[in-house]
Each structure stands twice: as structure tokens, then as C-alpha cells.
């Protein structure tokens with residue numbers, strides 16, 4: 001209940017910030033709507049008594065009051081709806097934006113890769129719309145129901161205090177309804193993983209990108225079958241929760257129904273013995289029907305508010321998760337240029353929430369101005385090393401030092417502003433070509449000159465000639481007039497983006513050239529290395545490149561061979577060949593394959 005009250009307060013405050021005038025008018029209209037029906041029931045009682053007494057004047061007046069109150073009850077809610085609908089949509093927009101901010105607010109990317117975060121985001125995305133106008137409806141209906149129940153209670157108590165047991169019996173469906181909703185929420189959470197995995201399979205089967213592989217491998221039917229199993233799992237869990245919830249709700253309603261029948265009998269008996277008027281009987285029958293309606297609405301409204309409360313508390317959970325305070329104060333400036341370089345000391349790493357040590361015992365010097373290549377088998381830990389350098393994760397133990405300063409002491413945004421990076425799982429920003437490249441350096445995102453220079457450095461300028469409207473071409477098929485790019489063309493755009501910053505301290509290329517042929521990759525890296533040397537002269541920048549192509553790797557000043565989470569060998573090509581160990585073996589195998 002505390003969470004629900006808190007959610008109501010949060011919604012009211014949010015709506016007040018959007019538009020206090022609209023909120024106030026909506027509340028007044030809803031309260032008017034809420035009190036109108038019980039008051040109309042009272043006027044109806046008086047009308048009946050006047051009619052029985054044959055008093056035309058009193059009956060006409062009571063009739064007019066009934067008419068006005070019924071009209072108010074039927075219309076005021078609609079006027080209120082127009083206002084709170086808008087408020088609700090604004091609230092939804094604000095929360096939607098907040099979710100985007102939360103998703104981007106963390107220092108690293110661990111929250112994107114953690115399953116429990118993915119599950120909550122899945123539920124939150126489905127539930128987010130509840131924060132819109134329907135939550136405002138629930139909130140204002142809750143307020144107006146409270147007032148309506150109060151007015152109804154006073155009218156009942158004036159007739160017979162025992163009749164107050166009627167609204168009290170309403171507690172049963174409310175309590176059991178809450179229990180039902182808690183069970184449903186637990187069911188939704190339990191089903192979240194299966195439905196998330198089912199959604200993933202659904203998009204694999206339906207998206208354009210995997211279509212070719214699916215056709216060739218004939219995997220479509222198998223994925224379809226797995227998708228069905230996962231949905232069945234999720235549906236079974238949800239069905240069980242729904243049945244349990246329905247039983248609880250029925251029990252609650254039965255308790256109330258018994259109280260309803262009893263209270264009607266009490267007043268009818270009093271009327272038969274002459275203690276009550278006919279108007280009182282009409283009043284009680286009208287009020288009892290009203291109480292029943294109020295209770296049913298209250299249960300529904302409470303359930304809606306509980307769901308809103310859960311959504312808002314998920315927001316808080318996520319905000320807390322991404323905003324955990326740094327372990328070390330960020331009190332050191334990012335250097336303007338590197339003089340010593342980057343040093344990794346006794347570094348070990350385990351992905352949060354997992355037990356497997358992915359990197360251990362890593363002690364490395366990456367000298368300022370050098371080009372470093374990382375090689376190793378799949379899953380050896382190359383990308384993980386790069387993620388630590390970009391500070392997407394903090395080391396589990398040990399440190400990364402930049403010119404002797406612990407990287408954690410440098411404000412993360414300042415460090416990222418001095419990085420340039422291209423990744424194997426690069427993003428495909430469906431913007432116009434200029435922006436899709438330019439966002440690699442936001443302040444210069446609209447500059448044709450900067451974008452073309454970056455594409456030149458990425459050996460990718462030819463892509464612009466092939467685009468119908470040059471840099472103004474809309475990329476991607478989300479837009480009807482968008483251009484569909486090939487995998488290699490998207491990669492060129494991503495490489496251009498990675499080259500946008502002119503004076504980074506760290507340039508990272510983590511296999512962003514997998515879609516290019518070996519010759520194109522070689523040419524790219526020659527050009528890239530030339531640029532890296534130019535940048536290195538200006539800023540002492542370090543270039544880190546992950547590649548499986550040894551013809552490219554051999555150009556590096558320092559080659560790191562990662563295997564089983566450790567840096568097994570380090571040195572330049574000649575030294576490692578002379579060593580005659582893993583590097584020499586892998587190089588020999590690849591060279592033989594090309595002969």
C-alpha cells in the first residue's frame with residue numbers, strides 16, 4: 001500500500017509539473033462526478049417520499065435536483081478525460097525519455113549485458129504505457145471513488161450505522177484483489193525470461209538480416225518450434241497466475257455479495273415495520289447498488305495503481321543500478337597528451353554476475369605513440385581487454401593507469417571524449433549519411449568537411465559516390481525513401497564514424513573490418529596506421545587493434561597474444577617469430593593458407 005500511495009504522489013507531482021491548471025480542473029471535475037451519484041440517490045429518496053405524500057412542489061424540486069446531478073455524473077468525467085488524457089500522455093513521454101536517459105546514464109555497459117536488467121527492461125517496456133493517460137484515469141478515479149465512498153458512507157450511516165458494514169465488506173475484494181495482483185506480477189516476472197527469449201527468436205525469424213542464413217541452414221522451422229515452446233512456457237506460467245488471481249477475486253466478491261443482500265434485507269424489514277419510509281428503501285437500494293459498483297471500480301483502480309507503482313519502482317531500481325557511486329573520486333583531469341602511455345597492473349576481470357575469470361594476471365605497458373595489436377582465438381578475452389580500456393567495465397582487481405593515473409580517477413565522460421573506436425558489432429544508425437558518420441564527433445556532426453576527411457582516413461570515401469544523394473542520403477529501411485546498404489557499406493560508415501575525432505588519446509579498432517576483404521583491410525590499416533602516427537606525434541595516442549588477420553597485425557609495434565584469459569606473449573612481429581611459440585605457429589598457419 002505504501003508503494004501505491006508513493007506512486008500516486010509521484011504521478012500527482014509529475015502531472016503538476018506538466019500543467020497545474022489542467023490537473024486542478026481535472027480533479028475538481030472528477031470529484032464533482034463522484035459525489036453526484038450518491039447525492040442523486042439521496043434526492044431520489046426525497047422524490048419518492050414527496051410523490052408518496054402527493055407533494056407536487058417538493059417532488060418537482062427533488063426531480064430537478066436528480067436530473068441536474070445525473071447530468072453532472074454523466075458529463076463531468078468526459079470533460080475531465082480531455083484534460084487528464086493530455087497530462088497522461090505528457091507523463092508517458094517524460095518517463096519514456098527518462099528510460100532512454102537511464103539506459104545511457106551508466107558509466108559502463110554492464111547493465112545492457114546483464115540478464116536481470118534485460119528482464120526488467122522487457123517488463124518495463126511493456127508496462128510503460130500504463131504510466132500514460134490510463135494511470136491518470138486510475139489516479140483520478142481513485143481520488144473520486146474515495147470521495148464517492150465517503151459521501152455514500154455518510155448517507156448510509158444516517159439511515160442505520162449497521163449499514164456501514166456494507167462498505168466495510170468491500171475490504172474483502174480489495175485485499176484479495178491486491179493479493180491477486182501481486183501473484184500476477186510475480187507470474188509476469190517469472191515468465192519474462194521465456195518471453196524475452198521468444199521475442200528474440202521471433203525477430204531472428206522475421207527480420208531481414210538473418211533471413212539468408214535461415215534459408216540456407218533451414219533453421220526457420222527449428223527456431224519456430226523453439227519459439228513455440230518458449231511461448232508455451234511463458235503462457236503456462238501466466239495462465240496459472242491468472243487462474244489463481246481469478247479465484248482470489250471471486251472469493252472477495254462473494255464476501256461482498258453476502259453483505260449486500262444482508263443490508264438490503266435490514267432496511268426492507270425496517271420499512272415493513274414502519275420505522276423507515278419508502279424513500280429510505282429506494283435510497284438504500286440505490287446506494288447498495290452504488291457501493292457494489294464503487295467497490296468493483298475500486299478493486300480495478302487499485303490494481304491499475306499497483307501496476308503503476310510497480311512500474312515506477314522498477315524505474316527507481318534501474319536508476320539506482322546505473323547510478324551507483326564511483327569507488328574512487330574522479331578528481332584527475334584527462335591528459336591533453338600521453339607521455340608515458342597506458343599501463344595495466346595485475347589486472348583481473350570477471351563479468352558481473354558470473355563466476356568465470358575472463359582475464360587474469362595481466363601486466364602490460366602500452367607505450368605512448370605505439371600501435372598495439374591484440375590476437376588470440378575466439379573467446380580469449382580480446383574484446384574484454386578493449387572494453388576495460390574504454391572503461392565500459394571496471395576491472396575486478398588491479399588497475400588501468402593512464403600516464404601513471406588510475407583511470408577510475410579520470411571522469412569517465414572526459415576519457416570517452418578522447419577515444420575513437422570502431423567495433424565488430426558496430427551500430428547502424430539510420431540517419432542521413434552525413435550524420436551517421438558525423439555522430440562520431442558530435443560537435444562536428446554536420447560538417448561535410450569533417451565527415452569527408454574522416455571517411456578519407458577510413459579509406460571509405462568511395463561510399464559517398466555510390467549514394468544517390470551523397471551525404472544527404474537517408475540510410476536504412478526504416479524510412480520509405482531510405483537506402484538499403486550492404487554489410488560492407490555499413491561497416492565503412494562505422495569506420496568513418498570511428499575516425500571522426502581528430503586527436504584522440506586512444507584509438508580502438510576491434511575487428512570492425514570483418515566485412516571487408518583482406519586487401520581492403522590491409523589498405524585501410526596502412527592508411528589508418530599513417531593517420532595513427534600523425535595523431536601519435538600530436539597527442540602520443542595509442543592505437544589498439546584487434547584482428548585475426550596476421551598480415552595486418554604484423555604492422556603493429558607491439559603484438560599481444562591473448563590465450564585463456566592471459567597475455568601469453570608480447571613483442572613485435574620479429575621478436576614473436578623468433579620466439580617460435582603460439583604467435584609464430586598461428587602466423588605460419590595463416591601464411592601457409594594464403595600460399
Ligand SMILES: Nc1ncnc2c1ncn2[C@@H]1O[C@H](COP(=O)(O)OP(=O)(O)OP(=O)(O)O)[C@@H](O)[C@H]1O
Nearest residue numbers: 113351354358376377378379380381382383384385
Ligand atoms: N557480457 C558478458 N557477460 C558474460 N560473459 C561474457 C560477456 N562478454 C563476453 N563474455 C565472455 O568472456 C569471454 C571473452 O570474451 P571476448 O568477447 O573478450 O572474447 P574475444 O577474444 O574478443 O573473442 P572473439 O575473437 O570471438 O571476438 C568469452 O568466454 C565470453 O563468453
